[in-house]
Amino acid sequence: MQDAATPPTSSARSHSSVATRERSSTVGYTSSTIPQPSKPSVTLVPAKSKTPSSGANFHRMRRIIAEDAEWSLAIVPLLTELCIQHIVKNFQKNPILKQLLPEHQQKVLNHLSPDLPLEVTANLIDDESYWRRCCTQRWPVCHVARHDGSWKHMFFERHLENLLKHFIPGTTDPAVILDLLPLCRNYVRRIRVDQFLPPVQLPPPPRTGDQSDSGSEGDMEEPVMDHYQLGDLVAGLSHLEELDLVYGVKDCGMNFEWNLFLFTYRDCHSLAATIKACHTLKIFRLTRSKVDDDKARILIRSLLDHPALEELDLSHNLIGDRGARGAAKLLSHSHLRVLNLANNQVRAPGAQSLAHALAHNTNLISLNLRLNCIEDEGGQALAHALQTNKCLTTLHLGGNELSEPTATLLSQVLAVNTTLTSINLSCNHIGLDGGKQLLEGMSDNKTLLEFDLRLSDVAQESEYLIGQALCANREAARQQALNPSHFMSPITANGPENSAG
Amino acid sequence: MSKKEKKAKTPLSNEEQLLLFQQKLLAEEEMAKKKERLLSQFLKDKLAKEEHNSALNLNKINTQWRTVLREVKTRELHKDIEILSQTFERVVDCKDSVIKSLAKDLSEAEEQYTHALRSHLHNVDQLLALQRSRLNLLEESYNTELEALTKEFETERKTIIDQHEKEIRYLQDVFMAMEQNCIDSEYESKLEYQSMWDDLKNKNLEDKHFLRLQLENTVEDLWRRFQDALKNYTDATEDRKIAFETLKVKDEKSSKEIVAQMRKIQKLQDAIIILRGKIMIHSRDSEDQNQYICNDKELVLVQLRKLKAQRTQARAVSQENLVKLTLESNATLKALRKIVDKGEKILKLAEICRKFETEEEKVLPFYSSVLTPKEQEGIETNRGELTDELAKVMMDYIGMENFWKRYNKVKLEQLSLQHRRAQLLEINGKLREMLKQYLDGISVSDEVLSQLNPLFIVNHRSNLPQPLPTPVAQPGDKQHPTIYNIIEAAHVISHTL
Numbered sequence: 002m003q004d005a006a007t008p009p010t011s012s013a014r015s016h017s018s019v020a021t022r023e024r025s026s027t028v029g030y031t032s033s034t035i036p037q038p039s040k041p042s043v044t045l046v047p048a049k050s051k052t053p054s055s056g057a058n059f060h061r062m063r064r065i066i067a068e069d070a071e072w073s074l075a076i077v078p079l080l081t082e083l084c085i086q087h088i089v090k091n092f093q094k095n096p097i098l099k100q101l102l103p104e105h106q107q108k109v110l111n112h113l114s115p116d117l118p119l120e121v122t123a124n125l126i127d128d129e130s131y132w133r134r135c136c137t138q139r140w141p142v143c144h145v146a147r148h149d150g151s152w153k154h155m156f157f158e159r160h161l162e163n164l165l166k167h168f169i170p171g172t173t174d175p176a177v178i179l180d181l182l183p184l185c186r187n188y189v190r191r192i193r194v195d196q197f198l199p200p201v202q203l204p205p206p207p208r209t210g211d212q213s214d215s216g217s218e219g220d221m222e223e224p225v226m227d228h229y230q231l232g233d234l235v236a237g238l239s240h241l242e243e244l245d246l247v248y249g250v251k252d253c254g255m256n257f258e259w260n261l262f263l264f265t266y267r268d269c270h271s272l273a274a275t276i277k278a279c280h281t282l283k284i285f286r287l288t289r290s291k292v293d294d295d296k297a298r299i300l301i302r303s304l305l306d307h308p309a310l311e312e313l314d315l316s317h318n319l320i321g322d323r324g325a326r327g328a329a330k331l332l333s334h335s336h337l338r339v340l341n342l343a344n345n346q347v348r349a350p351g352a353q354s355l356a357h358a359l360a361h362n363t364n365l366i367s368l369n370l371r372l373n374c375i376e377d378e379g380g381q382a383l384a385h386a387l388q389t390n391k392c393l394t395t396l397h398l399g400g401n402e403l404s405e406p407t408a409t410l411l412s413q414v415l416a417v418n419t420t421l422t423s424i425n426l427s428c429n430h431i432g433l434d435g436g437k438q439l440l441e442g443m444s445d446n447k448t449l450l451e452f453d454l455r456l457s458d459v460a461q462e463s464e465y466l467i468g469q470a471l472c473a474n475r476e477a478a479r480q481q482a483l484n485p486s487h488f489m490s491p492i493t494a495n496g497p498e499n500s501a502g
Numbered sequence: 503m504s505k506k507e508k509k510a511k512t513p514l515s516n517e518e519q520l521l522l523f524q525q526k527l528l529a530e531e532e533m534a535k536k537k538e539r540l541l542s543q544f545l546k547d548k549l550a551k552e553e554h555n556s557a558l559n560l561n562k563i564n565t566q567w568r569t570v571l572r573e574v575k576t577r578e579l580h581k582d583i584e585i586l587s588q589t590f591e592r593v594v595d596c597k598d599s600v601i602k603s604l605a606k607d608l609s610e611a612e613e614q615y616t617h618a619l620r621s622h623l624h625n626v627d628q629l630l631a632l633q634r635s636r637l638n639l640l641e642e643s644y645n646t647e648l649e650a651l652t653k654e655f656e657t658e659r660k661t662i663i664d665q666h667e668k669e670i671r672y673l674q675d676v677f678m679a680m681e682q683n684c685i686d687s688e689y690e691s692k693l694e695y696q697s698m699w700d701d702l703k704n705k706n707l708e709d710k711h712f713l714r715l716q717l718e719n720t721v722e723d724l725w726r727r728f729q730d731a732l733k734n735y736t737d738a739t740e741d742r743k744i745a746f747e748t749l750k751v752k753d754e755k756s757s758k759e760i761v762a763q764m765r766k767i768q769k770l771q772d773a774i775i776i777l778r779g780k781i782m783i784h785s786r787d788s789e790d791q792n793q794y795i796c797n798d799k800e801l802v803l804v805q806l807r808k809l810k811a812q813r814t815q816a817r818a819v820s821q822e823n824l825v826k827l828t829l830e831s832n833a834t835l836k837a838l839r840k841i842v843d844k845g846e847k848i849l850k851l852a853e854i855c856r857k858f859e860t861e862e863e864k865v866l867p868f869y870s871s872v873l874t875p876k877e878q879e880g881i882e883t884n885r886g887e888l889t890d891e892l893a894k895v896m897m898d899y900i901g902m903e904n905f906w907k908r909y910n911k912v913k914l915e916q917l918s919l920q921h922r923r924a925q926l927l928e929i930n931g932k933l934r935e936m937l938k939q940y941l942d943g944i945s946v947s948d949e950v951l952s953q954l955n956p957l958f959i960v961n962h963r964s965n966l967p968q969p970l971p972t973p974v975a976q977p978g979d980k981q982h983p984t985i986y987n988i989i990e991a992a993h994v995i996s997h998t999l
Contacts, residue, residue, distance in 0.1 A: 146635070288620070288624065289620045289621060289624060317624065343623075344620060
């Protein structure tokens with residue numbers, strides 16, 4: 002009856018549907034080939050087609066009553082479609098992708114499930130839209146710019162970070178992470194782990210009175226608190242460029258204990274060995290981990306003469322003057338370009354050692370010493386160093402208890418320096434006279450673009466005039482950027498018209 | 503002593519014995535009183551001493567008692583102090599422990615704070631970086647959009663300008679074509695106009711001729727009619743014409759009279775004007791003169807007033823002078839009268855004195871100058887130095903020299919008499935004294951007894967005071983000559999206390 006109904010609706014479709022039907026029958030799809038919704042045919046006998054029961058009129062001429070509960074306008078899909086669907090379904094067992102044509106590949110990729118195991122997909126699929134779907138399905142917020150704009154990298158990096166974050170040393174199997182290495186080795190460029198779980202401490206078994214407590218306790222404490230050692234992982238990642246670690250625990254809630262936030266000496270030593278071994282590491286950040294002077298020195302010792310390191314961030318730790326001396330030594334023995342020691346306990350001697358290293362340094366571009374307590378001695382030492390330094394562009398000295406002497410020296414530096422573009426002296430006690438000195442220095446400076454003097458007790462007038470000078474400098478820089486040939490001529494603000502015309 | 507007194511008194515009267523007895527009683531009473539007083543004083547002194555001693559003893563006893571009490575008290579206090587020290591130590595320990603726990607809490611809180619601060623700063627930095635990147639993106643998009651817009655604008659501008667130029671050219675072409683058309687059509691119309699004009703002109707000329715002929719005819723008709731009318735009119739108006747001529751002659755005459763009258767009037771008016779002017783001038787002159795006269799009058803009045811005032815002043819002054827003069831003349835009269843009276847008195851006195859003059863004086867009233875020759879020479883030398891006034895005064899008083907001589911003489915006599923009187927009085931007094939002494943030596947009386955008299959010796963005792971052996975004046979021992987108590991000073995002092 003179905004066959005009889007469809008041919009009168011003579012359209013190409015029906016022909017093709019018949020054809021596909023035939024084809025599909027050859028393939029073997031007999032069961033669910035023709036998904037046709039229940040819609041009676043319009044062209045055939047309209048009057049009688051609405052009657053559901055066929056046994057109503059036996060005596061009339063047998064009309065064609067088109068009622069198919071599964072009839073639909075959707076035709077049988079193309080073979081390619083079916084093939085693709087099949088491929089998609091069985092992709093896990095039989096990953097066929099490279100052999101397909103590009104448009105077919107695209108379709109397969111569009112339909113692949115994001116839940117496929119990584120062993121299959123990691124090295125096979127490079128399409129960003131697939132990985133994008135994987136990422137968005139797994140995580141609600143995705144900042145692809147943080148991962149070089151590549152969804153695949155983002156996926157693997159975040160996956161790895163997730164595993165590391167929830168790794169409990171002593172309980173979780175390290176093989177879980179190491180097995181991932183061959184899959185993600187080419188796609189992980191940075192690791193950002195802001196949580197390291199400590200080993201779970203079971204309550205100590207009840208001891209008898211015979212055992213001596215002191216000895217066993219001494220043994221129990223130290224090794225228990227070591228976190229996951231990254232050595233093997235990092236050694237396996239051959240393209241690792243950035244390492245951003247925080248030794249702490251998030252969401253601990255009512256289980257808060259201070260020993261959850263320890264960065265033990267063993268951790269420190271293993272980390273030092275790790276970063277020494279990793280020759281592609283460009284950015285190393287270890288923040289908020291209670292890193293004190295000794296541990297910092299251990300880490301820095303391993304970073305001396307590192308071939309690739311460009312950025313070192315040890316902010317929000319407990320680094321004092323000895324650590325700063327180590328950092329100063331590192332400045333002279335590496336290609337370091339960015340050094341961040343914010344929110345530590347560096348005092349004037351530390352700043353002086355840093356200044357000593359800075360005076361002869363030709364690599365460092367950005368130095369961040371905010372929220373330390375270097376005071377005027379340190380500030381003055383840094384200012385002296387800046388008179389000879391010719392490559393530092395960004396200097397952050399906010400919240401350092403600096404005051405007028407530093408401002409005086411710094412104004413002298415401003416008059417001669419041509420490389421500094423951004424200085425931040427916020428939250429110091431510079432005062433009105435210091436502000437005037439800085440203004441005088443600014444009047445001679447043509448390169449500084451940002452000068453942050455908020456909450457530094459500088460007079461409003463001085464701030465305003467400094468802002469005017471900065472605007473002029475910025476305008477000059479913009480003009481230079483637009484017209485590289487005109488180095489010297491200061492063109493007034495008619496930029497857009499000039500450039501468009 | 504009383505016996506002696508009685509012995510001495512036996513020649514005395516009973517009254518004197520009674521008196522003596524009374525005196526003794528009085529003395530005894532006084533002594534008794536003295537003794538009583540001494541006793542009371544002594545007792546009082548003793549009492550005071552006893553009281554003093556008792557106070558001293560009481561104090562001694564108190565001090566002794568206090569030392570005992572102190573010892574007991576110190577022991578008690580020691581015990582109390584020990585107890586208190588123990589309690590204080592306990593309290594201090596408690597507080598120390600509290601402080602330590604608080605310090606621990608504080609360090610804990612500080613650690614937590616730093617931990618939270620670090621994570622907060624990290625988060626804030628992340629947010630700031632995010633914000634900056636967003637802003638940069640927005641700025642970039644803005645810049646790109648701005649560039650796109652400017653480009654679009656530029657292209658549109660170009661197209662518009664091109665189109666504008668095209669259309670201008672097109673319009674210019676059209677304009678040229680139109681101009682050509684216009685010129686052609688103008689030329690044609692001009693030709694037409696010329697032809698039309700010629701036609702019309704011919705037509706007009708013909709019409710003109712025709713009309714002229716017609717008009718001439720009508721003009722002749724009208725001229726005839728007019729002539730007839732004129733004749734009629736001149737006939738009708740002949741009479742009126744004649745009347746008109748007579749009236750005209752009258753009019754001329756009256757006009758001539760009018761002219762002559764007018765001239766007269768004119769002359770009279772001129773005269774009036776001249777006279778008015780003269781009146782004005784004269785009035786002005788008279789006014790000026792009046793003014794001058796008034797001013798003069800006023801000046802004179804002022805002068806008059808001044809003179810009157812002066813006169814009154816002079817009158818007053820002269821009156822005053824007159825009054826003064828009268829008063830002074832009265833005074834001088836009085837003075838002169840007084841002097842005259844004085845002189846009369848003197849003369850009277852002189853008359854009276856003459857009665858008392860001695861014969862020598864009556865005969866030789868004056869003596870030569872008392873002065874020594876040296877003094878006379880001195881006066882003569884000094885005369886040259888005298889002033890004129892003094893010389894005059896001296897000349898006036900030369901007449902008085904005789905008077906002064908007599909006066910001085912009398913004065914000297916008076917003085918000598920006084921001196922003599924004094925001497926005589928002295929001698930008189932002395933003589934009286936001697937007489938008295940003598941009489942006193944002879945007679946005996948109460949007065950004599952009361953006075954110190956070395957000659958008066960009764961019972962081998964004289965009235966004269968004997969020198970006392972003791973320096974202390976005995977109270978009550980006035981000048982009683984009978985009883986002498988010689989008392990040692992030390993004894994007196996030891997018994998008085």
